[in-house]
Amino acid sequence: MSAPSKRSGARTRLEHMVDTLRDEIVAGTRAVGDFLPSELALCEQFRLSKKTVRKGLEQLVNEGFIEKVPRIGARIVGSVHRETVLLRFAHYPKLVHEINLPDLIDDFHRLHPTIRVQAIPYSHQYDKERNYERLQTDKLDVVTINAHDFEYYADPDETSCLLEPLPPVDGIYPFLEGPFRRGDELYALPFVFTPVILCYNKEHFLENELPEPDSGWTWEDLRGTGRKLSNGVDRFGFYFHLPSGNRWPIFLLQNGVVFGKDGRDRYVLDDPKAKEALSLCRDLVRDPKLFPVFLSENDSDAHALFLNGNVSMILCTYDSLNDFRDAPFAYDIAPLPRFKEAKTLLGAIALAVNARSGNKAAAKLFVRHLVSYRNQMLIRLNTLSIPGLKRAAEWVGGPDKDNVANRPYRFHMYRDIIPTFRFASTLGLPTELLLRMGQSLKLYWSQLEELETILPKLEQSFAPPPEDG
Template sequence: MSYKSDRPSFQERLDHFVSVIRTEIINGIRQEGTYLPAESALAKQFQLSNKSIRKGLEQLVEEGLIQKIDRVGSMVTPRPKESITLNFGCPISLTTDFLIDELIAEFGRRNPGIHVRRITLNHLSYAQSAQEMISNGLLDVVAFNSPQFQEWTEEGLTSLLEGLDSDPDIYPIAEEAFRVDGVGYAKPVSFSPVVLCYNKRHFQEAGIHEPDSYWTWSDLMAAASKLSKSRGRHGIYFLPASENRYPVFLLQGFGNRPKGIGGSGLNENVQEGLRALNELISSREVFPNYWAQGNDETVQLFAEGQVSVILCTYFNLNEFAHLPLEYDICPLPSLQRGDPQKTLLLSIGMALVRHSKWKEAARRFVDFLASEDAQNVIRDRTVSIPARKASAERAPMDGLKRPSRYWMFREMFPSFSYHRDLGLQIKDLRQFTKWLKEYWSDMIDEETLRRKLEELYRTGLKPGERSTAANENGIP
């Protein structure tokens, strides 16, 4: 991506070279027994010296992916004839979220008879893609984030997965995302709350105190206005229709409601949450009229200094790990001063396909990704939070640029909520997203939006829950 700098450092170019070759070997683009191009050709392609190319090739040799043949070249290492190939379905984002290709390579070194093929699943129809491939015997392991697994459960597909034992060394809240009727169907690897990320230098230049956990959204609006006037740029941005962003305003409106009850949309606090959201994104002074195609574009705007504050996850912070960017994070503001903090939690876990042909090998791969060694790689090489407590809370071993408040997630656990705590199914949340976009486009008014949300809760609840939730929220 262009925001990583116009002149990438030597280490970034070397890491890019190793990553590209590693990924091509793991995914079978470079076939076993074939040879890589000559060192001079690779040097020209990746804008590195021959000496640097040799250094990168040495790393690939250590990983067991290639062999150096004297006076011939670098050959992709043949796999044992008895090797097992595991098909692993996952989103492309895992390559940056926690360096999944490096973890696959390490697993291969430790298990030379098992080859893992990473298969990118369609993020727009993730559950459907995974279901079709599993039904056709084409997946052995599949990754889920928490909303994807919620949809999987709502579609009645948990029978396609193997139940997994709980791990006492993994944060319990990370396991909760993948638990149904007391059974865990995915082993957590990483998790992150949605947090506020801000440019420290922008705040200093504008003479504004940095945000803290006492801030309300009104405080943020006031600070964003000052930032915009001081710098001639916008103060804050996030993708308005992102289902991993705007639901925090609903969650904060629900406050301390018991899980599973949800709300009708008539509750005044819920309406207050929507009003705070609408006020923020409709203020063109502080919030740009920019419809990003994804969260990557939001990160790009922040990295380029186009905006001073974004809503993001720890996963997104990996994009800043090598940039000369002075930034930090803090918990999201609340609706009213003194309100309990609420934010959205995203967890990523690995599920074992029940009818996998290679179930024991697949189980070994899932267990490895949650193991101490793999979790320490995530801690040392990324800014993401490992799901294993001891790994997450150990001091890192390298010099990545991390926010000074990295550790604040340990104090935020009481504020964490999953999408399911909204009381809506994923399909209903998508419907509400569509109505929100219609409202923001002046196609429907606020009263219509409110009535639609009320009806969504009425029809979306199970019959046994409907009367209880209706009474608690004032629905006749």
Template structure:
């Protein structure tokens, strides 16, 4: 450490002292009214001159963190002006990770810092965050993995994110989505695979076996039709063109396994009777046809395309108007206070004996590297991934904490969790992110629109595959 200190420049040594003292004051290590070490002691500790120490202390005086008392020394301010940290976030975090309770706990632990939560529009999140980071209106920002991917691809706001060190206590797979060219830029707070959620009572009433890890999409279709025949209600719903839903079928198609993509409109490779490729690989045409089989069967799947929000499927499920939905652990929080009999299982396989694959959705927080309150911003971002905050998420929500030690502890809070809550631990090999599909987020949004056109009979199947092939060509 002494050798490292000797190599630092004058400015680096000054910054190190100021940063260290500021951090200790902000984090409550040095209490209001306490005196700092003498100038000579600080000079010895940080290997700088007394003159440099005085310059650093003057900076802390300007920040109103300390006051200098003649012939006595430097005292931590008794009445500190609160440090304001602006936090741009998705409003759903209030339910996803009980953000209101996390803020309350943070303010209790760090009374000198006040975090101001600023809601960002989900669909314009990247644009809004980029503009507000650039203007200095945000010190900390949250985003999910595909929003981060979009930031990297477009450069919107990404250059302003502060690089972070890895935290070995956090699930590695949950952090990988927030790396760019090997560097980590966000601290993961929570994550979730996309899973199947079903109403247990509906299955029991119809005397049908509940879903398990061996289910294929054909099994789901067959069971959905039996559920509908028994009850007369629609049996399954999800927002089919959503960025966290339809890509699951692309994952199963094997597209990402080829650096060149595949000839996605080569329908002549398919067996006319089964719709499968002759080499028995699922193939794009087969996987997307399976998605269409579900979406277009309006005896089991409601004609409900007006909405594009996850809330649509959750609302229908809570009203018991559908029996099965595709969802995430985050959305299960809508059930935590309800007497709803439900459980979860993995996303179905494309064919018997096929490989299990599902999308992973991670929520991360990043610091604006140009923030005027960077130390306080960093303190808040690290708090959200700390054991104290993660324990609140584990106890008060159904969301999965990012910190492994906390996530795998037994929860004591009595809320309506699925009996298969711990299922995610067995699914790690199946987790995949949007950036593994070989498509940009812009292309995925375009293809989402193309799917809607296809299901509305505006374009045909060959046109749909031609569009997807063009999107892959654009991303080579």
């Protein structure tokens, strides 16, 4: 992706100035009748030219927030939020537990009593037209969105988007922004992120006098140790929810697989590297001395096996560590074992504003509240999720108090494995096709069909329809 131009940088700073002044007026920080700082002061504060500052002030005049008083300055004349504004916030249901979302919303209400947030548990659809319809008919103002879902809000080869462009926030990990950009525009602010890691029961390792996992492990190391941890009856060495779209693709990533297209614009899936990676995955999950025959419905089933002591090691994400806060045993985490390369899948949840919201100023204020240091620290101190703001995420001590008693000893390990993070888009397949591939591979995992027949059929099904004429 090309770096933003100097012109786009000035535009971003202009948006930041306008948004900041608007938010201060909306929040009551700057009262009706007060004057804004002089144009010169605004130039220095936001690193803009006088011409650009005047352009921003003119926008605020047009929006009805200020008026120009000749030879005196810009006076605040009103706020669109004299009456209580209702924001409709569609969020992933899991965030209630994983980041204590109701507490963050309550904090916003205390700071901004004229804005009320209605939290709506919400699942996105893998259909752009359907998402557009829901944004409008449900009158949503703010939505949580991950990298997969973003594909259904913004076309990959276009700049069109159903979401409002947002200025970046200083201090957010830069690697989190990529999936939420189109061109030079950022359409969602990264909020929390969660790489896939290995979680293990320390007591099982101690009982068997086995060394704990480390960053040098390969999948064969995991297999060998896992077999020693298994008794073949009610305890097995390793497990994960195989159909999960952020589990089995890890093996493809670690073998350097990138699906490309042939001369007929068709994806090439029948690839030797892909076959090698998928074969390793099947070898692990079909090993009766390592992996239990258990038909999980979701990742939570794998977590339950781990908490019950039925498995010693699982693949999980950082945010799922919140399920283990009351684990009746000592546990810890480690980087994923590697195949050819050390890589892991990264998930990120961002906050986006509906481009057609009637409450954009309040919506942007709420979004920036959630990614502020204050609230990112609340996530860091009270949960096992990783906030997107680096300063909060990497907090290790000070006047604030860590309120999680069962935080794993190696919690900050994620900082050391950042170079291994990859989004699923690295594989080169759109989310829809990757999910369809996972469905077809169920036959392979079950040994009902081989890759030599599955992959060519998938290639055919992924082919674009023939052109008319």
